[in-house]
Amino acid sequence: MQLIANLRGWYEQGWLRAIDLSLAEYLYSKLGADAEAVAVLAALVSHQLGHGHPCLELNELWQDPEATLQIPPEHASYSSVHLCASATEMVAALGPAIVEQLAQSTAVNTLNSPLVLQGQERLYLRRYWDYEQQIKQDLALRMAQQEPIATDALRETLDDLFGVATTLSWQRLACAMAVRSGFTVITGGPGTGKTYTVVRLLATLQKHRADAEPLRIRLAAPTGKAAKRMEDSINEELKRLPTEYSDLLTENQAVTLHRLLGTQSRSRAFRHHANNPLLADVVIIDEASMVDIEMMAAITAALPTTTKLILLGDKDQLASVEAGAVLGQLCDEAEQGHYAANLAQWLNATLTSPAVSRGDDVGAQESIMLADDLIDAEGASQWPYLQHTVMLRESRRFKADEGIGKLATEINQQRTAWLREWLTRAEALTREDAKLANIQLLQVSKNSAASFKALVQQGYQPLQQLVSAGAEGFHDDAAWGEALLEQLEQFQMLAALRRGDWGMQRLNELATLWLNGDRVTSEQWFVGRPVMITQNDYSLDLRNGDIGIVVQRRPDEPPRVLFRGHKKGSLRWLLPSRLTHVETAYVMTIHKSQGSEFTHTVVVVPEHDTPLLTKELLYTGITRARKQLTLVCANPRLVLQATQRRILRGGGLT
Numbered sequence: 001m002q003l004i005a006n007l008r009g010w011y012e013q014g015w016l017r018a019i020d021l022s023l024a025e026y027l028y029s030k031l032g033a034d035a036e037a038v039a040v041l042a043a044l045v046s047h048q049l050g051h052g053h054p055c056l057e058l059n060e061l062w063q064d065p066e067a068t069l070q071i072p073p074e075h076a077s078y079s080s081v082h083l084c085a086s087a088t089e090m091v092a093a094l095g096p097a098i099v100e101q102l103a104q105s106t107a108v109n110t111l112n113s114p115l116v117l118q119g120q121e122r123l124y125l126r127r128y129w130d131y132e133q134q135i136k137q138d139l140a141l142r143m144a145q146q147e148p149i150a151t152d153a154l155r156e157t158l159d160d161l162f163g164v165a166t167t168l169s170w171q172r173l174a175c176a177m178a179v180r181s182g183f184t185v186i187t188g189g190p191g192t193g194k195t196y197t198v199v200r201l202l203a204t205l206q207k208h209r210a211d212a213e214p215l216r217i218r219l220a221a222p223t224g225k226a227a228k229r230m231e232d233s234i235n236e237e238l239k240r241l242p243t244e245y246s247d248l249l250t251e252n253q254a255v256t257l258h259r260l261l262g263t264q265s266r267s268r269a270f271r272h273h274a275n276n277p278l279l280a281d282v283v284i285i286d287e288a289s290m291v292d293i294e295m296m297a298a299i300t301a302a303l304p305t306t307t308k309l310i311l312l313g314d315k316d317q318l319a320s321v322e323a324g325a326v327l328g329q330l331c332d333e334a335e336q337g338h339y340a341a342n343l344a345q346w347l348n349a350t351l352t353s354p355a356v357s358r359g360d361d362v363g364a365q366e367s368i369m370l371a372d373d374l375i376d377a378e379g380a381s382q383w384p385y386l387q388h389t390v391m392l393r394e395s396r397r398f399k400a401d402e403g404i405g406k407l408a409t410e411i412n413q414q415r416t417a418w419l420r421e422w423l424t425r426a427e428a429l430t431r432e433d434a435k436l437a438n439i440q441l442l443q444v445s446k447n448s449a450a451s452f453k454a455l456v457q458q459g460y461q462p463l464q465q466l467v468s469a470g471a472e473g474f475h476d477d478a479a480w481g482e483a484l485l486e487q488l489e490q491f492q493m494l495a496a497l498r499r500g501d502w503g504m505q506r507l508n509e510l511a512t513l514w515l516n517g518d519r520v521t522s523e524q525w526f527v528g529r530p531v532m533i534t535q536n537d538y539s540l541d542l543r544n545g546d547i548g549i550v551v552q553r554r555p556d557e558p559p560r561v562l563f564r565g566h567k568k569g570s571l572r573w574l575l576p577s578r579l580t581h582v583e584t585a586y587v588m589t590i591h592k593s594q595g596s597e598f599t600h601t602v603v604v605v606p607e608h609d610t611p612l613l614t615k616e617l618l619y620t621g622i623t624r625a626r627k628q629l630t631l632v633c634a635n636p637r638l639v640l641q642a643t644q645r646r647i648l649r650g651g652g653l654t
């Protein structure tokens, strides 16, 4: 019972969740004392799920128990560390024969057993093992679906839509790949043309559709905000198509994934599943980095294998908070291509326009084709998902050597030389190179610093003015509402953490005080308060992450919270009393900002290091900025440390 007692010690210090401990206690009571070590490992698998890992990576656990389990956690007090067993002691106490014990246990790898052991490497809770298996089997079926398509005809269409190639066009390559395959991943940073490509893909598919019937297209994203952005940019891009192609397509609505699959009250299951599939020809999912393993399993189960599934997203962004970095795993090593020779040959044939291939300019021809170092003789067997993946590499929004693009790229590539210099003398560097003008560094030692307060006040001043001006200067309430919601996207502060002096909660208190004086607190429903929904509310049709603002339309009316409606251009004005799970959103966490963009984004890095400060976190925060980025930090060294730290998520998808 000593092992379980150790676990209980961890639980009492808040290092383990109640659900993790309960699982161990339940298995111990069912299987008896001989299975205590197995029961403890089950609790550790469950603990890992809480940290976003779909399984427990056993080799990592044996090598470095503290780092693998993050026990003791960063916030652990000195006294608690001395009260509890260490992770190393716990692992040692499991005994040397633990892997054999696992393999022989009735709790592992038997019919409907709670645990599944894969090889000697990974231990899963059965539900997550099932999700992973289902996704793998489903994707294998989709990847095997190859649409026969005449290369010459396809090349002509691609010439119309992307122009005759003069250099290697990754966008065109992605389009060709997705035309042929039942499953495609198009990954790329902000502004690399994922939407541009996918709109041209839809036009290509419609043009080459044998029966000429309109394609049944469904667009979806993990959050309401991301869905709205997807819908706007796809419909905007449709207008830019040559008329011959834009006439083939109509505008489409994008919905959240929950809506796509059909949520049911009081049930985790969706309305659409393998026995009630969602009928569509093409399903496109944007911001796929936020899709967790459970949702991916639900999506793949609900779509017939004849439906073309296309995932769009930035593989370098933070993964979903829930377990499983699906996109990250599928795109592992996408930079290197790893295309099988026959696939590369076919792709090259769609790229090489007849004008070039007829000529004798071999150099010109080669420059538009996949280079040899992207071709891998082992590609098909070693990298099956990469045969269906294209990474877009050129951002049209941020040039790689300009401000936001430069900072994001250096951090993403974990390069510290230029970053160190910028953190030491940002202003001087900007004077020397005007291209850096859209990034600023604000180094302050305290969160009460006057320069930080001025940044917050100036940033939110236009929003405050719009709130207090009221609807009068506008054509009607709707025009005012639209202006308010647009203004909410102009300036946003993002915190790396929730707690602490530089965490989201404290900064919201400060911003509330600086912007409204001490007549209100950040928890109250004051007019002008921006709010974020923190839990899905199906009865009100509001989603976790939706953003609104408290406003008063007329003096004789009570304040209402303004949100964007689900129908295009519609607004909702809800009474605050109807909303239960909200928090003030002058400042939001970087995690919650995924899928959104703001004209001027302020990223706040805390003063103490924590394992949560990673390059993925910084990259995600920085790339939320559309035109201007301010990095606020108390200790520039932490930015360098975070850049050198990566999130490693386990899982056996690949």
Ligand SMILES: Nc1ncnc2c1ncn2[C@@H]1O[C@H](COP(=O)(O)OP(=O)(O)OP(=O)(O)O)[C@@H](O)[C@H]1O
Residues within 6 Å of the ligand: 171, 188, 189, 190, 191, 192, 193, 194, 195, 196, 197, 233, 237, 396, 397
């Ligand atoms: N090949 C191209 N030629 C001309 N313009 C392009 C091309 N590719 C992309 N663009 C333009 O660049 C801008 C960004 O492209 P797009 O919105 O498709 O990128 P994205 O990867 O979807 O961005 P996000 O990360 O914001 O979703 C758009 O205005 C688009 O029209």
